[in-house]
Amino acid sequence: MTQDQPSILQVQLQWGGASLFQAKNASDALIVMDGKKTQSLSPMETLLASLCGCMGIDVVNILTRMRADFSSISIAAEGEQNPEPPKFFRRILITFRLQGTVPKDRVEHAIRLSFETYCSVFHSLRKDIEVAYEIEITGS
Numbered sequence: 785m786t787q788d789q790p791s792i793l794q795v796q797l798q799w800g801g802a803s804l805f806q807a808k809n810a811s812d813a814l815i816v817m818d819g820k821k822t823q824s825l826s827p828m829e830t831l832l833a834s835l836c837g838c839m840g841i842d843v844v845n846i847l848t849r850m851r852a853d854f855s856s857i858s859i860a861a862e863g864e865q866n867p868e869p870p871k872f873f874r875r876i877l878i879t880f881r882l883q884g885t886v887p888k889d890r891v892e893h894a895i896r897l898s899f900e901t902y903c904s905v906f907h908s909l910r911k912d913i914e915v916a917y918e919i920e921i922t923g924s
Contacts (some may be wrong), residue, residue: 794828828871831905832861842898847886847899850894854884877915882921891919 803819818824825833836859847854857880864875874915882891896919899906907913 793840842902843894846894856883878917
């Protein structure tokens, strides 16, 4: 595939009763979404998780290339939704927690690169969402 050709992603969803849907990709990897949030993540929670996953992959790859000293990363997100339908995200706060001795400015650089260049999920969201982040680093 050349750089000019678009990448095509496909998923198939199957209703599982009530507000449950199972989603599969071409490799048969499976996730379940639950509109009532009783048995699985809701679609909006899944979107937050996708954003964190995309950014996490970017940050790990960038920090690894920088030879940064870290042993673990966890990411949490909190999204404030519009009170009326459509209940899109108005604000998102992402917290990156790292364990290691990586300098905070390197982590900030990696996060900015993810936001500005690499994270496809972020670039697929509404442009009027206020997105902020926090960084917490604890020694190894």
